[in-house]
Amino acid sequence: xxxxxQRVIIKIGSNVLTQKNGLPDGAxxxxxxxxxAAIKKQGREVILVSSGAVASGRSLITIDEKVNAVATRQLLxxxxxxxxxxxxxxxxxKYQLLCSQxxxxxxxxxxxxxxxxxxxxxxxxxxxxVIPVVNENDVVSVTxxxxxxxxxxxxxxxxxxxxxxxxxxxxVDGIYDGDPxxxxxxxxxxxxxxxxxxxxxxTSGKSQFGRGGMLTKSHMAQKVAQLGISVHIANGxxxxxxxxxxxxxxxxxxxxxxxxxxxxxxxxxxxxxxAKGVVxxxxxxREVLTSQKATSLLPIGVINIEADFQKGDIIRxxxxxxxxxxxxxxxxxxxxxxxxxxxxxxxxLVHYDYLYLNA
Numbered sequence: 001x002x003x004x005x006q007r008v009i010i011k012i013g014s015n016v017l018t019q020k021n022g023l024p025d026g027a028x029x030x031x032x033x034x035x036x037a038a039i040k041k042q043g044r045e046v047i048l049v050s051s052g053a054v055a056s057g058r059s060l061i062t063i064d065e066k067v068n069a070v071a072t073r074q075l076l077x078x079x080x081x082x083x084x085x086x087x088x089x090x091x092x093x094k095y096q097l098l099c100s101q102x103x104x105x106x107x108x109x110x111x112x113x114x115x116x117x118x119x120x121x122x123x124x125x126x127x128x129x130v131i132p133v134v135n136e137n138d139v140v141s142v143t144x145x146x147x148x149x150x151x152x153x154x155x156x157x158x159x160x161x162x163x164x165x166x167x168x169x170x171x172v173d174g175i176y177d178g179d180p181x182x183x184x185x186x187x188x189x190x191x192x193x194x195x196x197x198x199x200x201x202x203t204s205g206k207s208q209f210g211r212g213g214m215l216t217k218s219h220m221a222q223k224v225a226q227l228g229i230s231v232h233i234a235n236g237x238x239x240x241x242x243x244x245x246x247x248x249x250x251x252x253x254x255x256x257x258x259x260x261x262x263x264x265x266x267x268x269x270x271x272x273x274x275a276k277g278v279v280x281x282x283x284x285x286r287e288v289l290t291s292q293k294a295t296s297l298l299p300i301g302v303i304n305i306e307a308d309f310q311k312g313d314i315i316r317x318x319x320x321x322x323x324x325x326x327x328x329x330x331x332x333x334x335x336x337x338x339x340x341x342x343x344x345x346x347x348x349l350v351h352y353d354y355l356y357l358n359a
Contacts, residue, residue, distance in 0.1 A: 009046075011049040011150055012052070024084075029088075035240065036048065039246065049154040050150075053083075105140060119160050126161075135150070158229050168231065173187045175218055175253040228258060235250075275314045277316070286325050315327070315329075
């Protein structure tokens, strides 16, 4: 079954773009660009999230082994990013296609203003037929500020741009129903809903050059699919893989999308790490919020303000047992919220439109 996606995010992992010796695989990159050009010709919009800066840097400079790992990464990424984007630019030129560089950090998703600026930048590039090449800015992102890997970044971009599909290219055919090295193990071709049992048969082994293993990929894929976006995990080292996935011909894992969610809710859903405040609600409020009826969180359902916040901050809602119920944007600050705890006929603390409930 072919897929009629209009806007597609394609994430290419370092294990696809890199040879065994750690240097870039020029032939593979060229073949992927050929396919992306073919997809563009079909009238689709493509955003490319590409790893490979560090590998590209490795091809240009030799570093003394005494230099620490973080500094080495920064050096290789900074030099390599220029080489990587030039490689893409040169290859796309053959098809009269323009690509652009978009470097982002986790901080850009933390703040609604930054987030909207980035979204607007990507939208204007797409309107002009440009292929944005997005990568994490490894030069300034170090340790705790980093994304888990580019899969997480690709998921955030997919939900930010309301894409219909996210294709993640790795060096395996998808998610298997056991250890891929064991005979008789098969690729799980369709995953619907929240398949929590996945963890039991995904090996935690990471690819040699990548940061995220299959487990990370599948968790992220489920989250993105729940936001109404189709996710495909496929083998980027296979010829014709992108066009085959879109034509419904390739063996791979497809996470079937759930329901559509508003853009703001998508942003909130991915903002768990950035929540400032914590608000404890009573069981009655939890039941109302998690029922089928669309409702806002009113002060009458609040028991306690556990961590401060200001108007517009993302706050975590927890129940009486301390379990997270959801995330939302505060309509007013913690001081006002404290004054109104338990009161009737007060303005909602979190409006329904800005409320994301945990599945």
